[in-house]
Amino acid sequence: MILPRLALRNLLRQRRRTALTLMVVVAGFLALALAGGFMAQTFQGLSDSAIRGGLGHLQVMPPGALEGDEAQSLEKALPDGEALAARLRRDPAVAEVLPRTQFMGLLSSGAKSVAFLGTAVDPVLEPKHMACLDALKNGAKAPGGAGSRWLSADPSAREVILGAGLARSLGASVGSLLTLMSTTRDGALNAVDVEVVGLQDLGLRELNDRLLTVSLATAGQLVDAGSARSRLSVVLKRPQDTAAELARIQALLPETSVKPWFELASFYRQVKLLYYAIFGFMGLVLFLVVLLATANTLLMSVMERVREFGVLRAMGLQPGQLVALLQWEGAFLGLFGSLLGLAATLVLRAGLNALHIQMPAPPGTSHGYELDIHFVPMVYAIVALGLQATLQLSALFPGLKAARLRIVEALRHV
Amino acid sequence: MLQFRNLTRAYELGGERAGVFGVSLTVPKGCLAVLAGPSGSGKTTLLQLAGLLDQPDEGAVLLNGQEVSSLSERERCDLRLRHLGFVFQAFNLVPVLSALENVMLPLHLQGVAEAEARRRAERALDRVGLADRLHHRPGQLSGGQQQRAAIARALAPDPLLVLADEPTASLDHAHGGPLMDLMAELAAERGATFLVASHDPAVIARANHVFRLADGKLIEEEHL
Numbered sequence: 001m002i003l004p005r006l007a008l009r010n011l012l013r014q015r016r017r018t019a020l021t022l023m024v025v026v027a028g029f030l031a032l033a034l035a036g037g038f039m040a041q042t043f044q045g046l047s048d049s050a051i052r053g054g055l056g057h058l059q060v061m062p063p064g065a066l067e068g069d070e071a072q073s074l075e076k077a078l079p080d081g082e083a084l085a086a087r088l089r090r091d092p093a094v095a096e097v098l099p100r101t102q103f104m105g106l107l108s109s110g111a112k113s114v115a116f117l118g119t120a121v122d123p124v125l126e127p128k129h130m131a132c133l134d135a136l137k138n139g140a141k142a143p144g145g146a147g148s149r150w151l152s153a154d155p156s157a158r159e160v161i162l163g164a165g166l167a168r169s170l171g172a173s174v175g176s177l178l179t180l181m182s183t184t185r186d187g188a189l190n191a192v193d194v195e196v197v198g199l200q201d202l203g204l205r206e207l208n209d210r211l212l213t214v215s216l217a218t219a220g221q222l223v224d225a226g227s228a229r230s231r232l233s234v235v236l237k238r239p240q241d242t243a244a245e246l247a248r249i250q251a252l253l254p255e256t257s258v259k260p261w262f263e264l265a266s267f268y269r270q271v272k273l274l275y276y277a278i279f280g281f282m283g284l285v286l287f288l289v290v291l292l293a294t295a296n297t298l299l300m301s302v303m304e305r306v307r308e309f310g311v312l313r314a315m316g317l318q319p320g321q322l323v324a325l326l327q328w329e330g331a332f333l334g335l336f337g338s339l340l341g342l343a344a345t346l347v348l349r350a351g352l353n354a355l356h357i358q359m360p361a362p363p364g365t366s367h368g369y370e371l372d373i374h375f376v377p378m379v380y381a382i383v384a385l386g387l388q389a390t391l392q393l394s395a396l397f398p399g400l401k402a403a404r405l406r407i408v409e410a411l412r413h414v
Numbered sequence: 415m416l417q418f419r420n421l422t423r424a425y426e427l428g429g430e431r432a433g434v435f436g437v438s439l440t441v442p443k444g445c446l447a448v449l450a451g452p453s454g455s456g457k458t459t460l461l462q463l464a465g466l467l468d469q470p471d472e473g474a475v476l477l478n479g480q481e482v483s484s485l486s487e488r489e490r491c492d493l494r495l496r497h498l499g500f501v502f503q504a505f506n507l508v509p510v511l512s513a514l515e516n517v518m519l520p521l522h523l524q525g526v527a528e529a530e531a532r533r534r535a536e537r538a539l540d541r542v543g544l545a546d547r548l549h550h551r552p553g554q555l556s557g558g559q560q561q562r563a564a565i566a567r568a569l570a571p572d573p574l575l576v577l578a579d580e581p582t583a584s585l586d587h588a589h590g591g592p593l594m595d596l597m598a599e600l601a602a603e604r605g606a607t608f609l610v611a612s613h614d615p616a617v618i619a620r621a622n623h624v625f626r627l628a629d630g631k632l633i634e635e636e637h638l
Contacts, residue, residue, distance in 0.1 A: 002522035009510035311506040314467055315520050316495025318488065407467045411502070 003321065007328030010301065017297055022337045024293040025391070028286045029341025029383055030348065035279050036379030037349060041372050043272060049203060050265035052131035054119065056098060056233030057242045058249060059264060060084065063257045065231070075185070077101075078256065081229025088234060091252075093245050095235045096129050098122060101219045102230040105182030107162075107212065109170045116166060117210045118180070120219030123151035129235045132213070138201035139164050144173025148198030155217040160194040164201050165209035172196050180214070184224035192222045204267070287390050294333060295394035298326060302398040309402050310410025319403035326402060330395030334388040341387075342380060349373045415443035415607050416464060416575055421473035423459055424630075434459050434630045436473070441609055441623065446601040448618050449611045451627035457611035458579055460627070464609055465498055465577045466490040478574065495523055499568030499606075501578035505560040507552040513539060513563045514548040520571045538566035542596060558589035562596070569600060578610040582617055594620045 011018045051057060065076045078084055085097040101120040106113045127133050127150055140148040142164035151159050160180065162172060172178060176196040184190050194214065202208055219225055236245055242260050250258040262268065302309070309322060357371040417440045424433040434456035441447045449457040462468040463475055466482060475483035482493060499520075507516045514535050521531035539548055542562040544555075552560055561581060568576045578597070582590030598620045601608045610617060618624055626634040 002519060005515075006508070006510065013510050307504075307506065308508060311500075311502070311508070313491075314465065314494065314500050316491050316493075316498075316523055318491050321523075408462050411467070411506075 003325050004328045004332075007325055008332055010305070011329055011332055014301065017300070018333070021294055021297045021333055022340060024290055025333060025337025025387055026341040026344055028290045028387055029338055030345050031286055032283055032383040032386075033341065033345040033380050034349065034352075034373055035282065036376055036383065037373035038371075039275050039279060040374035040376045040379065042275060043268075044374065045369060046265070046268040046271055047262070049131065050268050051239075051261050052129070053135075053202065054098075054100070054121075054130055054132075054233060055261040055264055056129070057236040057239055057261055058234040058246055059259045059261070060088070060232040060234060060249070060253060060256050061230070061259065063255075065257060066259075077225075077228040077230050078232065080227050081232060082227040084253070084256070085229070085232050088232065088249070088253075091249070093237055093241065093248075095237045096125060098125050098129060098233040098235065099216065099229040100231050100233060101216060101223070101225050101228075103182050103219060103223050105180060105222075107160075107166065107170065108179045108181060109172055109176065110179075112170055113181075114166060114169050115210070116180075116212050118182070118212050118214060118219065120214050120216045120225075121151075123215045124153050130233075132200070135200040135202050136161065136198050138203075139199035142199050142201060143168065144176075145199035147174045148200075151197065151213070151215050155215070157215070158192055158194045158218050158221075159197045159215065160218070161198040161200050161213040162196055163208040163211040164199045165205060166212060167196065167199050169209065174198060180212075180218075180222055182222050184222075185226075185228070186224065190222055190224070192218060194218065283386075287386060290387060291390050291394045294330065294391055295397060298329060298395050298398040299401070301329070302326070302402045305402075306405060306410050306413040309405055310407050310413065313405070313407045314411065322402045323396070323399035326395045326399030327392060330391040331388070334384075334391035337391070338384040338387055342384070345380070346375075349375065415478065416441040416609065417474075417476040417479075418460065418463070419474045419476065421460070421463060421470050421475065423463055423468065423470045425459075427454075432456075432459075432630065434463070434627075437627075437630075437632050438473075439625050439632055439635065441607060443607055444601065444605045445622040446598050446608045446610065446620065447623035447625065448621040449609065449625050449627060450613060450618050452613060454629075455627040456630040457613075457627055459630075461577050461579050461609065461611045464575070465500060466494055495520065496571070497574045499571065499573040499576040501561070501564050501568050501576065501581045503580040503583045505552065505557070505564050505584070507560055507563055507567070509552050512549045512551055513544055513555065513559075513566075516552070516563055517567045517570050520567060524571060526571075534570050535566070538570040539563065541569075541600070542566045556589075557585050558593065561585060561589075561593055565593075565597065565600070569604065569606065572604070573606060576606055576608045578608065578612075580612055580614075581610060582612065582614050587616065590614060591616050 062076050062078055081099050085099045088094050088097045099122060103118045105116060107116045133150060136148050136150060139145045144167055145164065151161060174196055177193060178196060179191050179193050181191045202211060236242060246258055246260050353372055359368050359371050361368045418437050421437045422435050424431055432454060437460060449460055451457055463470055470483055474481050517535035517538055518531045521534060539545060542565055544559060544562055547555060547559060555563065582593055585593060594617050597608055622638055624636040625632055
């Protein structure tokens with residue numbers, strides 16, 4: 001164990017230089033770990049909004065439902081969706097099944113008509129599992145949204161909740177009476193008068209401008225859906241088992257197509273790819289900075305110890321052992337740098353989170369969010385391992401240079 | 415014990431040809447031999463060839479009858495580790511290690527267990543009069559004490575041959591003489607062979623064998 005001891009003493013010999021090198025490693029750890037925590041917050045937020053925005057963990061739909069122009073019509077629907085939902089509710093892994101009917105048409109205030117995308121939901125089950133009440137709370141802050149409430153459980157009530165942008169374009173507010181027009185499954189034109197009971201802010205402008213929500217009973221009357229449902233949103237008891245349950249439930253329902261939420265949440269996937277690209281590039285740059293800074297330090301250290309290396313080689317140290325000595329120095333720099341970086345990250349993370357910083361609304365979304373950098377042990381481990389590998393790599397060249405020294409020249413070195 | 419057979423190692427120094435040329439000599443076992451001569455006479459070059467730190471252009475180095483100068487790098491490393499000890503003019507102790515750790519270093523490299531290495535290093539340091547300086551770093555020792563620690567480091571692994579390059583050159587007369595007395599005593603006591611490169615008369619006066627060099631050639635051999 002003489003090499004680790006020597007390596008440690010050598011690092012302590014040049015305390016200021018070692019401290020500066022450690023600061024580079026700490027800064028690298030800090031930046032990457034905080035960025036990882038920020039990414040985790042973003043991904044968590046996006047996945048929550050996708051799942052609780054209506055997708056559930058799994059979506060059961062008719063095969064080919066996502067293809068062609070008929071995605072929003074009942075021509076491609078689960079013929080007896082309610083029976084299928086009842087069957088799935090008996091599955092021990094399933095917490096709840098939320099049937100949905102999707103339709104489209106025109107919404108008219110009399111003076112003006114606007115095209116909409118409609119979703120019909122169960123007014124009792126939906127608030128228990130989805131974030132519809134949050135969207136309603138946000139929508140209540142929009143012009144005309146005061147007094148917003150959720151849909152009544154009464155099947156005879158004809159009510160609608162409008163996206164804030166859709167309400168604005170029609171000049172509608174809570175209490176307004178509008179007419180929903182759409183086609184039935186048979187292709188006949190149909191209309192239903194509805195009362196606006198709330199506005200919703202779904203977080204994405206495109207959705208707010210087009211989307212409305214009604215009860216399944218209202219949609220049933222409008223499009224003559226019967227027991228057909230466009231999709232079933234399945235909420236699992238153990239969300240972490242989504243991938244496994246996907247395969248199992250697909251096997252149980254071969255006549256349907258079962259999709260996990262992450263395949264359907266295209267915004268989530270796009271943001272994830274974008275973040276991976278941005279932070280991947282940033283990580284690469286940081287690793288390069290650490291690599292060059294530490295390689296420079298270790299190389300300087302080698303140049304100052306040429307005679308010492310000559311003596312060690314004269315005493316019988318093999319060239320490979322000199323490489324190992326430098327590797328130990330890199331290993332200690334990486335280890336201590338990561339430990340200090342971890343401590344600094346935890347302190348800074350706690351400080352930043354305590355400040356309750358409001359982040360601006362991301363592109364395409366309608367409201368900001370509070371910064372909450374997550375603690376992600378896996379990210380910290382990956383950063384530490386990455387930095388450790390970088391340090392070992394940076395110690396390689398100085399080590400090889402030391403190993404290639406000619407002993408007689410090294411002994412003469414001044 | 416140590417034999418040079420027609421050894422030649424030439425190099426350029428300041429535009430002139432220097433080194434050693436056709437040197438043959440034998441250093442008997444257990445003696446204190448000195449390579450004497452002025453600067454540039456080839457003393458250090460011969461010492462480096464004997465220590466397997468360099469390789470001859472021609473000729474051979476034999477240690478205990480075995481030709482060793484043409485061994486592979488790994489074999490020469492191993493031979494240095496197990497059978498050779500070095501004492502340098504500038505002491506060359508590892509500055510970040512204590513005197514005790516410096517002496518334990520070659521033992522550790524040999525794979526000697528910690529307790530055994532410590533026992534042998536303490537004994538070697540005691541023998542050179544540094545029993546009360548075990549935990550001092552080189553920077554906390556005088557020049558004479560550092561050279562004594564270097565001798566202890568060279569002797570602790572019980573080498574066949576100790577090579578010393580101008581060991582008294584960095585010491586004043588008051589320290590150089592006693593240091594050579596110590597080396598002479600150790601040579602006699604341990605049966606180890608010492609080959610010292612020096613032009614110091616105090617060193618030559620304590621030698622059993624003196625090989626005088628000039629311009630890279632052996633010009634005289636004395637048995638004292």
